[in-house]
Amino acid sequence: MVPGVEIVVGYVFAWAVRKAGRIAGRLDGEVDRAVDAGMDRLHEVVGAKLGQDxxxxxxxxxxxxxxxELTERTHRRLTDSLEEATERDPGFAEALAEIVAHLQSLQADRDADTADGAGDRINFSHGTFNGPVQGKGVQHIHYGTKPQ
Structure with missing residues (x-):
């Protein structure tokens, strides 16, 4: 398996959850806007490569x-599609790796802000979402790989 594909699957699902309106509002703050932009960019790159998959x-x-969380079948299908695409296109694999590294560095910044008392934040670490879900208060949603 190409390193990082499981993380990409998680981010793609998190993006879809956001777009489905299940997360209450957009993220706020400078780091959060950067995460929004990074997740949008990841979806653009994946969507452009996989097309109508x-x-x-x-x-x-x-x-x-x-x-x-994604069904096992959907998770497997997206993982397989991404693995095949990254194996055939090293440029695509590199682009995914760069975007994921950027998102993970932003997550580290957000975690540091939260630890400093910046308040409730949306957390996309370890394949989970912890944050406000429209109409349901704060929820924990698993996406991608399960935390170990």
Whole structure:
């Protein structure tokens, strides 16, 4: 397996959850706006490469339906599609690696802000989302790989 593909799957699902309106509002703050932009960029790159791959549609359907994690089948299909694409296109693999590294560095900044008492933040670490979900208060949503 190409390193980072599981993380990409998680971010794609988190993006779909956000777009489905299940997360209450956009992220706020400078770091949070950068995370929004990074996740949008990741989706653009993945969408451009995978095109009309049914796995992407299934991710959006599951996020819209309110699932708290991808079904095993959808997760596997998206993982397989991403692995194949990264194996065939080293430039795509490099682009994904750069975006994921950027998102992870932003997450580290956000975690540091939260530790300093900056208040409740949305947390996308370790394949989970912890934050406000529209109409449900603060929720924990698993996306991508399960935390160990």
């Amino acid at each position: 049914p796995a992407l549609g299934m991710v959006v359907e599951e996020a819209t339906a309110g699932r708290e």
